[in-house]
Amino acid sequence: MSSSSSTRVSQLGAAGLLAALLAAVCLLHAGGAAAAELCVDYYDCTCPDAYKIVQGVLMEAHQSDPRIFASLIRLHFHDCFVQGCDGSLLLDTFDGMESEKDARPNNGSARGFEVVDAAKAALEDACPGVVSCADILAIAAEISVELSGGPGWNVLLGRLDSFTSSKADAENLPGPFDGLDVLRAKFRNATLDDTTDLVALSGGHTFGRVQCQFVTGRLYNFSGTNQPDPTLDATYRAFLSQRCPRNGDGTSLNDLDPTTPDNFDKNYFTNLEVNRGFLQSDQELKSDPGAAGTTAPIVDRFAGSQEAFFSSFVTSMIKMGNIRPITDPSQGEVRNRCAFVNSN
Numbered sequence: 001m002s003s004s005s006s007t008r009v010s011q012l013g014a015a016g017l018l019a020a021l022l023a024a025v026c027l028l029h030a031g032g033a034a035a036a037e038l039c040v041d042y043y044d045c046t047c048p049d050a051y052k053i054v055q056g057v058l059m060e061a062h063q064s065d066p067r068i069f070a071s072l073i074r075l076h077f078h079d080c081f082v083q084g085c086d087g088s089l090l091l092d093t094f095d096g097m098e099s100e101k102d103a104r105p106n107n108g109s110a111r112g113f114e115v116v117d118a119a120k121a122a123l124e125d126a127c128p129g130v131v132s133c134a135d136i137l138a139i140a141a142e143i144s145v146e147l148s149g150g151p152g153w154n155v156l157l158g159r160l161d162s163f164t165s166s167k168a169d170a171e172n173l174p175g176p177f178d179g180l181d182v183l184r185a186k187f188r189n190a191t192l193d194d195t196t197d198l199v200a201l202s203g204g205h206t207f208g209r210v211q212c213q214f215v216t217g218r219l220y221n222f223s224g225t226n227q228p229d230p231t232l233d234a235t236y237r238a239f240l241s242q243r244c245p246r247n248g249d250g251t252s253l254n255d256l257d258p259t260t261p262d263n264f265d266k267n268y269f270t271n272l273e274v275n276r277g278f279l280q281s282d283q284e285l286k287s288d289p290g291a292a293g294t295t296a297p298i299v300d301r302f303a304g305s306q307e308a309f310f311s312s313f314v315t316s317m318i319k320m321g322n323i324r325p326i327t328d329p330s331q332g333e334v335r336n337r338c339a340f341v342n343s344n
């Protein structure tokens with residue numbers, strides 16, 4: 001990754017340039033006092049093979065689990081939206097502080113923790129005590145997108161891991177039944193943009209799986225009407241009704257993007273154009289009355305141009321990865337094991 005950063009920048013255009021620019025800023029500060037910004041070359045001296053090591057672990061995991069790339073990018077999202085990108089999601093319950101893994105959006109849903117642990121173990125072998133768990137999530141997210149056919153980018157690094165977690169904040173993650181206004185407010189609250197970042201990052205639903213329980217309301221009893229969601233395409237509704245019967249197993253899995261289930265491409269947006277978004281929170285970006293002057297034009301633009309989607313997605317992922325990182329060593333640490341603080 002960083003060894004070929006000049007080629008990557010020329011391939012990526014604006015988004016790559018943004019990362020390169022941020023890296024240059026980081027270098028400027030490196031000579032002075034405490035470097036507060038993340039940078040792409042953070043581990044170049046202390047763990048030069050960090051990226052390759054994580055990549056090896058991910059490729060191995062993918063052999064037996066084609067879903068793992070999707071699961072891993074979601075972990076980075078759920079980490080960054082709670083207390084910032086600080087590995088808080090990975091902590092187990094300790095000292096009465098309840099794990100974020102037990103919060104509703106994560107319990108029985110967030111997965112891939114063993115692969116994060118395997119990457120951590122491999123990094124500890126190569127360079128003990130150097131690479132944070134929060135950075136592993138950021139690196140894994142990039143590798144997962146790139147190996148699924150999506151864009152690559154230079155990952156900014158240097159996050160420390162938190163001493164705390166917040167189950168309460170994790171309960172408040174963006175939810176599949178949130179209205180567009182609520183989704184937009186949650187993105188603003190996370191210091192992201194409530195239109196472009198919201199739409200671009202929702203494009204993460206171009207791969208991965210989703211349980212029936214998150215669509216049965218739309219199929220059978222939308223907003224308590226005993227009718228299906230009128231914005232749901234009839235053919236897709238019939239397809240989903242077969243897979244998710246009214247009183248069936250709510251944990252059965254479906255593809256978030258049935259056209260190309262494991263590829264990172266723009267099909268999430270072309271699906272929304274024909275009313276084939278899986279989640280209410282997906283389709284709203286195009287179909288909510290409030291979407292017309294806000295998110296819908298961006299959905300249209302990404303449906304029309306994979307290049308536009310990829311470029312915005314990279315910019316938004318870098319922004320998401322920059323949510324409140326811990327860089328002050330008095331406020332965080334490099335955990336030895338991702339599920340435990342070192343003093344535990």
Ligand code: HEM
Nearest residue numbers: 070071074077109174175176201202204208209210211281
């Ligand atoms: C905008 C608000 C969002 C909502 C309401 C939302 C909601 C959900 C829900 C309900 C699931 C299915 C969970 C399950 O069935 O167990 C899911 C899966 C997923 N989400 Fe999101 N999500 C959002 C944003 C994002 C973002 C920003 C990303 C990444 C950039 C992302 C990536 C994924 C992926 C890849 C999966 C599939 C995971 C797997 O197969 O293990 N989501 N999301």
Ligand SMILES: *[C@@H]1O[C@H](CO)[C@@H](O)[C@H](O)[C@H]1NC(C)=O
Nearest residue numbers: 101102103104106107108109
């Ligand atoms: C997590 O989900 C399982 C079953 O899916 C349930 O038994 C358990 O009580 C849940 N944990 C919490 C903390 O809600």
Ligand SMILES: *[C@@H]1O[C@H](CO)[C@@H](O)[C@H](O)[C@H]1NC(C)=O
Nearest residue numbers: 083168169172185186189190
């Ligand atoms: C907004 O973010 C803060 C932390 O930055 C969090 O504690 C709070 O719960 C969030 N509020 C909403 C409504 O999402």
Ligand SMILES: *[C@@H]1O[C@H](CO)[C@@H](O)[C@H](O)[C@H]1NC(C)=O
Nearest residue numbers: 220221222223224225226227
């Ligand atoms: C439909 O949803 C409403 C409101 O959530 C609920 O009161 C009603 O019992 C549901 N109907 C059925 C048949 O489940």
